[in-house]
Amino acid sequence: MTQQHQEAEFGCGGGVCPYLQGRLVARQVNVVSKVKSEFPEGGGAGGGASDGVPQVLDYVAQKAEMFDLQQVLKTWDRKLEIMEMAAKRAKQLKRQQRTTGFRG
Numbered sequence: 001m002t003q004q005h006q007e008a009e010f011g012c013g014g015g016v017c018p019y020l021q022g023r024l025v026a027r028q029v030n031v032v033s034k035v036k037s038e039f040p041e042g043g044g045a046g047g048g049a050s051d052g053v054p055q056v057l058d059y060v061a062q063k064a065e066m067f068d069l070q071q072v073l074k075t076w077d078r079k080l081e082i083m084e085m086a087a088k089r090a091k092q093l094k095r096q097q098r099t100t101g102f103r104g
Helices: 003-010 018-038 056-098
Strands: none
Touching: 018 056
16 A cells, blocks of 8 residues: 555544544543543542542543553554555565566
């Protein structure tokens, strides 16, 4: 898969793909809303904290999700590097075949 194809499919222009970034943010919002629905009105591990102070459970869930998302991002980066290397190798082979006059 060429870089142009990747950019067209995922919108990657360098750095983190907007497609992947959107999915990661959506997952994080989902986890936070799930925790809030399970522990309404400050009933989390933090006890009866006043408004505006984050609950401990929210923090723990957010940190766990952040770790998971970082792992997903590292995996996608590795996959992208592998695809780029494969595309580069295919381009080299094609160039070699063209210069040697190979007609398979």
